[in-house]
Structure formats: structure tokens, C-alpha cells
Amino acid sequence: MHRQFLSLLFLAAGAFAGAATSAERPNIVWLVTEDNSVDYLRLYTEGGAPMPNVERLAAHGLVFNHAFSNAPVCSAARSTIISGTYGPRAFSSFHRRIVEPPLPDGLRMFPAYLRRAGYYTANNAKTDYNFVTDPEAWDESSKQASYRNRKPGQPFFYVQNFEHTHEHMLHFTAEDMAAHPTVTDPATVTPFPFYPHTPVFRYTQARYLDLHREVDEEIGGVLRQLKADGLMDNTIIFYYGDNGGVLPDSKGYIYERGLHVPMVVYVPEKWRHLVPAATGTRIDGFVQFVDLAPTVLALAGVPIPEAMDGRPFLGAGVTLPELNARDTTFSYADRFDEKYDMLRGVRRGRFKYIRSYQPFNPDALYNQYRFRMLAYREWRDLYRAGKLNEVQSQFFRPRPAEELFDVEQDPFELHNLAGDPAHQDVLHSLRDVLRTKLKSWPDLGFFPEPALVADAAADPAAFGQSQRARISRLMDVADLNLQSFDAARPGIAAALASTDPWERYWGLVVCSSFGKTAADFADRARAIAKADAEPLVRVRADEFLGLTGLADPVPALTNLLYRSSTYESAVLILNSMVLLQDSELRYHFPLDRSKVPPAWFEGRASYVRSRFDYLSPKHQTTP
DSSP: OOHHHHHHHHHHHHHHHHSSOGSOOOOOEEEEEEEESSGGGGTTTOOOOOOHHHHHHHHHHHEEEEOOOOOHHHHHHHHHHHHHHHHHHHHHSBSSSSSOOOOTTTTOHHHHHHHHHEEEEEESSSSOOOOOOOOSOOOOOOOOOOOOGGGGGEEEEEEEEEETSSSSGEEEEEOOOOOOOOOGGGGOOOOTTOOOOOOHHHHHHHHHEEEEEHHHHHHHHHHHHHHHTHHHGGGEEEEEEESOOTTSSSSSSHHHHHHHEEEEEEOOOOGGGGGOOOOEEEEEEEEGGGGGHHHHHHHHHHOOOOOOOOOSSSSSTOOOHHHHHOOOOEEEEBTTTOOOEEEEEEETEEEEEEEEESSTOOTTTTTTGGGGGGHHHHHHHHTTTTOOOOHHHHSSOOOOOOEEETTTOOOOOOOOOOTTTHHHHHHHHHHHHHHHHHTTTTTTSSSSSHHHHHTTSSSSSHHHOOOOOHHHHHHHHGGGGOHHHHHHHHHHHHHHOOSSSSHHHHHHHHHHGGGGGGGHHHHHHHHHHHSSSSSSHHHHHHHHHTTTTSSSOHHHHHHHHHOOOOOHHHHHHHHHHHHTTTSTTOOOOOOOOGSSSSGGGGGGHHHHHHHHEEEEEEEOOOO
């Protein structure tokens, strides 16, 4: 009923806007910096970088204290933004796409609705969407795109992306460190407590703060251009980061440092009736990236499609008490390039709940692009040399299936409260909130990505609806590892005997979660590994047997890789190989490139190449 009311409201507003002159609708500009969380801006955090241009926008607008990306990596985050939908229901949460699915039925990329309403839409220049490109989204999307190319008097929506803070800017060498001193004194930097406090980490953080200063000057250039063009009085300007920061254990991870982003909205006097608070106000209510599309449509007086998941946090009808009462955000992390994982999270108020569906995966599971950063490599080397303390070592160890943090008292999410008797009510409440949300989408992540490529890519959202009951059952199997093993045993046995291959698949994942405690299922796992009709189920059986030392997984997984019919299946198999190579048992996989198609080492399939490179002898180490 609430959404129906809003839709009627914005239909009326849209009709009014259509009858009005173009000058009576605001221009809307997004200034988007890549890969930065609130941890690195003076506007939010003591010791953060001064960003005077952003701070001037804040003085004449709103600062959102609790703005969150739903995904901690750019393509999944930007897909959420452009669609107004949660990624796991739309097959857009894997970074980056192996296939390009269509948007859910009834949805366009949201700038298309602005164009239909008379706006000029321009994007300079990053897209990085996991969907089929919508040809109606942009009048222009390129490094030459500009709002200046619109018709005289035409309102515009303009996006300017800044990559100066992007992850690749920290792919420097030790020689670069010596040759390029930072403006920020590394001695004044305090690394996060889970980092080793070494010169490399101090320099990396100092250099990252310098990049924020530089990107602020680039933002200032756009603001000066808008002012010179006489547009500041008729333009609402958003500044935000497209996902969290890029120092290790940030981007790609659903901790706060990977999700909690800066967001400022400048509002000229003419359009202050569209926002619920006076300029200079800091908003405490939670806003998510899934809300950005409906918010822009609301500001422009354009109807919000029913199929969008988000809701506007600015525009007609939004009040400050209601906005500040919003206290919940959802998050998800799936494949990051060639690195597979599956985590879901919910934060409600001060408490953050993280559900790891494959807790035997350490956060440090190797990803080639990530480990180009010198700090990542040094961190790993220090761990392998036994030179880290307990907190600094956790990144390299298996995770709990559930984590609960009081992020106000524990902002770095170091103290897991999931086992604390005093917090069981909070744990169970947030567990239920998350389960309800995942089942409501429903969450396609309970099918392995190769199965989604084969069965769901033509219309993922419709496929999810058709499989709603099945996804619920798969989730119930996956949640068996939240019980004691004795309580879970009957459910595991039933899953491993199921006619549904993905119930067997999740039953084996649960076995791996329990480790050697689940050794009673070793014979059943051996039988599955030898003869199951679904190769990916056999992979999970071999993975369980290998992680527990109950069988040597090398011959079976190698054979499955060479017999794999698709490269997306090969990437998943190689992921298990890397996990097993880097496990305490240190398996070695002597792979032969001639046994797989040459095309697997090209283009998007370079994920196979990066895994082969890592599994080569030069990367194989002893404990």
C-alpha cells in the first residue's frame, strides 16, 4: 500500500512536471569516486583526508552518516544502483559478469525513465553493469560525455566518475615507495588494528589519503564548471563512493569498511522543499544503494516502477522522522573475479550480522588482482612466517558461519558476539531478518553460478520466482551448519540422499563446514565423488574429503577440471583447488594447460589463466 501511494504521488508529480517548463525541474549531478569508505575522509573520521570541495558541498546540503553499498565491489554495487534491485534476485551480484542477464521484467535502467520524462542523461564514463546494456539509458556514455551537449534549457542527469582512488592506484612496488614520498606523513598514520603496523601498510594508507586529496581537486574542477555555467542554483549534487575502501580486507568483503560509504547531497535554495532537513544537517537514517534510483526519480517527479526494490530517501513525501527511523541495510558478496565465496549480511542499528555460507573459505582466499597490492602480499608473507598476532592472523583462517558485531563499540568488527549468551536474542532476531529477506527475493546464490548460467540467464528474476520453494529448501539445507552436528546429522543424511543435485551440493558444503566432525559421512562422500551425475556435486565431495584429509582430492579434481564442459565450471573447480593448496594440508595440483581449451585463457576466461598461474610450482609453498 505504501508503494502504491508513492507511485500515485509521483505519477501526479510527473504529470505536473510534464506540464511545467524544464526550468522547474532540477538538474541532478552525481560525483562518484571509486573505492572509498568513510574511514578515509575528514568529514567522517578523525585522521581522514581533508576534502574541502566535498566539505563545502556538505555545508550547503545533507551529510548521510549511514550510507551503504549493498555490495562491496564495483560491478555488483553499480548493478544495484542502475536497477534499483538487490543483486542476488537479479543474478547481478557476481563480479564480474560471465553472462549478461536482462533486467527483471518491468524494469529499465533508471536513466531511461528520466529520458522519457525529458531529461538529458550523460555518463562520464564508467558503467560496469552486470546486465545487458539498456540502449535507452544514456543520451551519451563515454569519456567525452557532458551535460553541455543537451538542448538549450533541457534538464539533465549527469554522472561524473573519478577513478583516482581506485584499487589499481595502490598497485605500486617497493621501488615506487622509495621514489614517491607521500604528502601525508606515514608516521602520522595509524593502520587498522588487524593490519601489521609496518612501513608498507603505513605508506599504503598515507598514499591512499593523498589520492583522496587529489580526487577532491578533480571534484572541484567539475563544481567550478557548473558554477561558470550558472547551474549551481538549479542543480542537486550527490557525492558518494561507489563501494568501500581498498586497503586489504575492505573492498570485496562485507565488513563495514567494504560497505559504509560517504554520501553528501548539495541542495540549492530553490529545491530545498524536496529534502526533509535544513542544509548542514547530518542524517542518521540508513540509506542503501538500492535506494538511489528511486530517489533520483522522486526528485525529478518521475513515477517509480513497482519492480524496484528500493525506496526514495529524498523527494516529496519523505519526512525527517521517517528517514531517521530507517535503520536496516542488507549486503551480499559472491564471486570476486576468479574467487568464489558466498556471504550475506544485515545491519540493523548498531548490530551487524554476517552469514558465511562457506565458512571454510578464509577471507584471504587468493585473488590475483587483489594480491597485486604490496600490502596484501606482505600481510600473507608475515602470516606464513608466523609473525602476526591473533587478530592480524584471522584474515587467513576459516571463518565462523555466523558473526555478530556491535559496530558502535567495535567498529573494526573484531569481537564476534555470536556465541555470547547475552546477545542471543539479537543474533536470532537478525538471523531471522536475513533469512526472511533472502527467501523473499528469492536469493539465486543458492544455485552455483554455472547452473545459473545454464538455466537462469535468459530471465533470472523469473527463474527465481519459479524456483522459490526450491531455493527455500536449499537455504534450509545450507543452514544445517548453524546447528550442532548431532542435531544436523539427519538433515545432512537426507540432503546427501536427495534427488535434487543442489541439495546434495549444499549437504556436502555443510559437511565441509563441520570438518572432521562430519567424518561419519566420508563413505557417502566417496560414493558421490566417484559416481554422482552432477560434476559440481562431485567437486564438493572431493573438497570435503580433501579439507578433512579423508582422501586425496588431487586426482579426482584434476580429472573433473579436464573433463569440464564449460569454463565457468572450470573456474569453480579451480577455486576449490586453490583453497586446498593453501589449506593446512598443502595439496599440489600439477596442471597441464594442454588438457583444457586454449580459449579458456582469454578474455573473461582469464579467470582460468590466473588460477593456473597461481597453482604453478612457483606459488607452491610449505607451511
